Amino acid sequence: MFSRCLRADFYKMKRSPITIAHIVIPIVVSIVFLAYYATSGWNETDKISVFFEALGFGFPVLIGIFIASTMEQEQNAGAFQNLLTLRSKTAALFSKAVTLILLSLFALLFTAVLFGLGFIMIHGQGTASMGVLLMAAFVMWLSAIPLYLLFDIFAFVFGKAFVIGAGLISGLISALFLTDIGMYAWKVVPLSWTARMPETFLVYELADIGALSEIRSQALIYMVVAIVCLAGYFIFAANYEGSKISE
Numbered sequence: 001m002f003s004r005c006l007r008a009d010f011y012k013m014k015r016s017p018i019t020i021a022h023i024v025i026p027i028v029v030s031i032v033f034l035a036y037y038a039t040s041g042w043n044e045t046d047k048i049s050v051f052f053e054a055l056g057f058g059f060p061v062l063i064g065i066f067i068a069s070t071m072e073q074e075q076n077a078g079a080f081q082n083l084l085t086l087r088s089k090t091a092a093l094f095s096k097a098v099t100l101i102l103l104s105l106f107a108l109l110f111t112a113v114l115f116g117l118g119f120i121m122i123h124g125q126g127t128a129s130m131g132v133l134l135m136a137a138f139v140m141w142l143s144a145i146p147l148y149l150l151f152d153i154f155a156f157v158f159g160k161a162f163v164i165g166a167g168l169i170s171g172l173i174s175a176l177f178l179t180d181i182g183m184y185a186w187k188v189v190p191l192s193w194t195a196r197m198p199e200t201f202l203v204y205e206l207a208d209i210g211a212l213s214e215i216r217s218q219a220l221i222y223m224v225v226a227i228v229c230l231a232g233y234f235i236f237a238a239n240y241e242g243s244k245i246s247e
Protein backbone atom coordinates (compact mmCIF):
# COMPACT_ATOMS: atom_id res chain seq x y z
CA MET A 1 0.00 0.00 0.00
CA PHE A 2 2.75 2.43 0.97
CA SER A 3 4.76 1.80 -2.20
CA ARG A 4 1.68 2.46 -4.36
CA CYS A 5 0.98 5.70 -2.51
CA LEU A 6 4.61 6.74 -2.89
CA ARG A 7 4.57 6.09 -6.64
CA ALA A 8 1.32 8.01 -6.97
CA ASP A 9 2.71 11.00 -5.08
CA PHE A 10 5.87 11.08 -7.19
CA TYR A 11 3.73 10.89 -10.31
CA LYS A 12 1.56 13.80 -9.13
CA MET A 13 4.65 15.88 -8.36
CA LYS A 14 6.47 14.95 -11.56
CA ARG A 15 5.85 18.30 -13.25
CA SER A 16 4.67 20.32 -10.30
CA PRO A 17 6.25 23.62 -9.17
CA ILE A 18 7.50 21.80 -6.05
CA THR A 19 9.67 19.44 -8.09
CA ILE A 20 10.89 22.26 -10.32
CA ALA A 21 11.81 24.28 -7.22
CA HIS A 22 13.96 21.41 -5.93
CA ILE A 23 16.00 21.72 -9.13
CA VAL A 24 16.03 25.48 -9.68
CA ILE A 25 16.74 26.59 -6.10
CA PRO A 26 20.03 24.60 -5.80
CA ILE A 27 21.23 26.08 -9.10
CA VAL A 28 20.36 29.67 -8.13
CA VAL A 29 21.77 29.41 -4.60
CA SER A 30 25.03 27.86 -5.82
CA ILE A 31 25.50 30.48 -8.55
CA VAL A 32 24.83 33.39 -6.17
CA PHE A 33 27.33 32.19 -3.56
CA LEU A 34 29.99 31.20 -6.07
CA ALA A 35 29.69 34.55 -7.85
CA TYR A 36 30.24 36.34 -4.54
CA TYR A 37 33.03 34.04 -3.43
CA ALA A 38 34.91 34.55 -6.70
CA THR A 39 35.80 38.09 -5.55
CA SER A 40 35.50 37.71 -1.77
CA GLY A 41 38.58 37.88 0.45
CA TRP A 42 37.30 35.31 2.95
CA ASN A 43 39.33 32.20 3.60
CA GLU A 44 38.10 28.91 2.16
CA THR A 45 36.91 27.42 5.46
CA ASP A 46 34.74 30.45 6.23
CA LYS A 47 33.24 30.40 2.74
CA ILE A 48 32.20 26.77 3.05
CA SER A 49 30.85 27.22 6.59
CA VAL A 50 28.82 30.32 5.72
CA PHE A 51 27.37 28.61 2.64
CA PHE A 52 26.03 25.71 4.69
CA GLU A 53 24.89 27.98 7.51
CA ALA A 54 22.85 30.03 5.02
CA LEU A 55 21.37 26.84 3.59
CA GLY A 56 20.61 25.69 7.12
CA PHE A 57 18.52 28.65 8.19
CA GLY A 58 16.79 28.96 4.81
CA PHE A 59 15.90 25.27 4.64
CA PRO A 60 13.09 25.30 7.30
CA VAL A 61 11.39 28.18 5.50
CA LEU A 62 11.31 26.14 2.28
CA ILE A 63 10.10 23.07 4.17
CA GLY A 64 7.13 25.04 5.49
CA ILE A 65 6.28 26.35 2.02
CA PHE A 66 6.56 22.96 0.30
CA ILE A 67 4.50 21.15 2.92
CA ALA A 68 1.85 23.87 2.79
CA SER A 69 1.69 23.41 -0.98
CA THR A 70 1.19 19.64 -0.78
CA MET A 71 -1.45 20.04 1.90
CA GLU A 72 -3.27 22.60 -0.23
CA GLN A 73 -3.26 20.20 -3.19
CA GLU A 74 -5.13 17.63 -1.11
CA GLN A 75 -7.49 20.25 0.27
CA ASN A 76 -8.36 21.48 -3.22
CA ALA A 77 -8.83 17.94 -4.52
CA GLY A 78 -11.99 17.29 -2.54
CA ALA A 79 -11.31 18.52 1.00
CA PHE A 80 -9.00 15.56 1.83
CA GLN A 81 -11.57 12.97 0.74
CA ASN A 82 -8.96 11.27 -1.48
CA LEU A 83 -6.92 10.60 1.64
CA LEU A 84 -9.76 9.62 3.91
CA THR A 85 -11.28 7.09 1.53
CA LEU A 86 -8.07 5.09 1.07
CA ARG A 87 -7.66 1.76 2.84
CA SER A 88 -4.67 3.08 4.81
CA LYS A 89 -4.67 6.75 5.75
CA THR A 90 -1.34 6.23 7.49
CA ALA A 91 0.38 5.02 4.32
CA ALA A 92 -1.18 7.81 2.24
CA LEU A 93 -0.14 10.57 4.64
CA PHE A 94 3.31 9.15 5.32
CA SER A 95 4.03 8.78 1.60
CA LYS A 96 3.54 12.53 1.16
CA ALA A 97 6.08 13.29 3.86
CA VAL A 98 8.52 10.73 2.45
CA THR A 99 8.14 12.17 -1.06
CA LEU A 100 9.20 15.61 0.12
CA ILE A 101 11.98 14.15 2.29
CA LEU A 102 13.43 12.27 -0.70
CA LEU A 103 13.15 15.32 -2.93
CA SER A 104 15.03 17.34 -0.31
CA LEU A 105 17.82 14.73 -0.24
CA PHE A 106 18.22 15.08 -4.00
CA ALA A 107 18.15 18.90 -3.77
CA LEU A 108 20.74 19.09 -0.99
CA LEU A 109 23.14 16.65 -2.64
CA PHE A 110 22.65 18.46 -5.97
CA THR A 111 23.44 21.76 -4.26
CA ALA A 112 26.58 20.32 -2.66
CA VAL A 113 27.80 18.96 -6.03
CA LEU A 114 27.17 22.24 -7.86
CA PHE A 115 28.79 24.30 -5.13
CA GLY A 116 31.70 21.87 -4.81
CA LEU A 117 32.45 21.85 -8.53
CA GLY A 118 32.28 25.64 -8.69
CA PHE A 119 34.38 26.01 -5.56
CA ILE A 120 37.08 23.76 -7.03
CA MET A 121 37.06 25.83 -10.23
CA ILE A 122 37.62 29.00 -8.19
CA HIS A 123 40.08 27.74 -5.57
CA GLY A 124 41.34 24.40 -6.83
CA GLN A 125 41.23 21.29 -4.66
CA GLY A 126 41.64 22.98 -1.31
CA THR A 127 40.26 22.76 2.19
CA ALA A 128 37.28 20.47 1.71
CA SER A 129 36.85 17.53 -0.63
CA MET A 130 33.64 16.82 -2.49
CA GLY A 131 33.03 13.99 -0.04
CA VAL A 132 33.03 16.41 2.92
CA LEU A 133 30.56 18.72 1.18
CA LEU A 134 28.25 15.83 0.31
CA MET A 135 28.42 14.56 3.88
CA ALA A 136 27.58 18.03 5.24
CA ALA A 137 24.54 18.10 2.93
CA PHE A 138 23.55 14.63 4.13
CA VAL A 139 23.85 15.72 7.78
CA MET A 140 21.60 18.69 7.03
CA TRP A 141 19.07 16.35 5.42
CA LEU A 142 19.05 14.10 8.48
CA SER A 143 18.60 17.10 10.74
CA ALA A 144 15.50 18.17 8.79
CA ILE A 145 13.58 14.87 9.00
CA PRO A 146 11.97 15.67 12.39
CA LEU A 147 10.91 19.06 10.97
CA TYR A 148 9.22 17.43 7.99
CA LEU A 149 7.23 15.16 10.29
CA LEU A 150 6.26 17.95 12.70
CA PHE A 151 5.44 20.45 9.96
CA ASP A 152 3.32 17.89 8.13
CA ILE A 153 1.20 17.48 11.25
CA PHE A 154 0.97 21.26 11.62
CA ALA A 155 -0.17 21.63 8.00
CA PHE A 156 -2.96 19.07 8.18
CA VAL A 157 -4.16 20.18 11.62
CA PHE A 158 -3.73 23.97 11.54
CA GLY A 159 -3.45 24.87 7.87
CA LYS A 160 -0.96 26.31 5.43
CA ALA A 161 -0.58 29.73 7.07
CA PHE A 162 0.42 28.10 10.35
CA VAL A 163 3.02 25.79 8.82
CA ILE A 164 4.54 28.58 6.72
CA GLY A 165 4.78 30.66 9.89
CA ALA A 166 6.39 27.72 11.68
CA GLY A 167 8.96 27.49 8.88
CA LEU A 168 9.77 31.19 9.17
CA ILE A 169 10.14 30.95 12.96
CA SER A 170 12.33 27.87 12.61
CA GLY A 171 14.55 29.69 10.13
CA LEU A 172 14.95 32.62 12.53
CA ILE A 173 15.76 30.28 15.40
CA SER A 174 18.32 28.47 13.25
CA ALA A 175 20.04 31.76 12.46
CA LEU A 176 19.86 32.95 16.07
CA PHE A 177 21.26 29.71 17.45
CA LEU A 178 24.35 30.03 15.25
CA THR A 179 25.40 32.78 17.65
CA ASP A 180 26.58 32.35 21.25
CA ILE A 181 22.93 32.36 22.34
CA GLY A 182 22.57 28.82 21.05
CA MET A 183 25.99 27.55 22.07
CA TYR A 184 24.66 25.06 24.62
CA ALA A 185 20.90 25.01 24.03
CA TRP A 186 20.91 24.09 20.32
CA LYS A 187 21.27 20.35 20.92
CA VAL A 188 17.79 20.08 22.45
CA VAL A 189 16.06 22.52 20.07
CA PRO A 190 15.26 20.65 16.82
CA LEU A 191 14.25 23.89 15.08
CA SER A 192 17.94 24.90 15.07
CA TRP A 193 19.39 21.64 13.79
CA THR A 194 19.38 22.33 10.05
CA ALA A 195 22.00 25.03 10.59
CA ARG A 196 23.82 23.79 13.69
CA MET A 197 24.30 20.10 12.87
CA PRO A 198 26.12 20.58 9.53
CA GLU A 199 28.06 23.49 11.03
CA THR A 200 29.29 21.25 13.84
CA PHE A 201 30.24 18.55 11.32
CA LEU A 202 32.23 21.06 9.27
CA VAL A 203 34.02 22.32 12.37
CA TYR A 204 35.07 18.73 13.05
CA GLU A 205 36.19 18.11 9.45
CA LEU A 206 37.86 21.45 8.73
CA ALA A 207 38.99 22.96 11.99
CA ASP A 208 38.71 21.08 15.28
CA ILE A 209 38.75 17.31 15.66
CA GLY A 210 37.67 17.86 19.28
CA ALA A 211 34.15 18.55 17.97
CA LEU A 212 33.73 14.76 17.65
CA SER A 213 32.56 14.53 21.26
CA GLU A 214 29.85 17.11 20.54
CA ILE A 215 28.74 15.14 17.49
CA ARG A 216 28.48 11.93 19.52
CA SER A 217 26.40 13.55 22.25
CA GLN A 218 24.12 15.14 19.67
CA ALA A 219 23.63 11.84 17.83
CA LEU A 220 21.90 10.29 20.84
CA ILE A 221 19.58 13.28 21.30
CA TYR A 222 18.77 13.24 17.58
CA MET A 223 17.85 9.55 17.62
CA VAL A 224 15.49 10.02 20.57
CA VAL A 225 13.78 13.06 18.99
CA ALA A 226 13.52 11.37 15.57
CA ILE A 227 11.91 8.26 17.06
CA VAL A 228 9.45 10.34 19.11
CA CYS A 229 8.53 12.43 16.03
CA LEU A 230 8.07 9.31 13.91
CA ALA A 231 5.88 7.65 16.55
CA GLY A 232 3.87 10.84 16.97
CA TYR A 233 3.40 11.09 13.22
CA PHE A 234 2.03 7.56 12.93
CA ILE A 235 -0.36 8.18 15.84
CA PHE A 236 -1.56 11.38 14.14
CA ALA A 237 -1.94 9.68 10.73
CA ALA A 238 -3.85 6.72 12.14
CA ASN A 239 -6.36 9.03 13.83
CA TYR A 240 -6.61 11.72 11.17
CA GLU A 241 -10.23 12.47 10.22
CA GLY A 242 -9.80 15.42 7.93
CA SER A 243 -9.45 19.12 8.54
CA LYS A 244 -12.12 21.73 9.12
CA ILE A 245 -9.78 24.66 8.67
CA SER A 246 -10.68 27.30 6.13
CA GLU A 247 -8.11 29.66 4.68
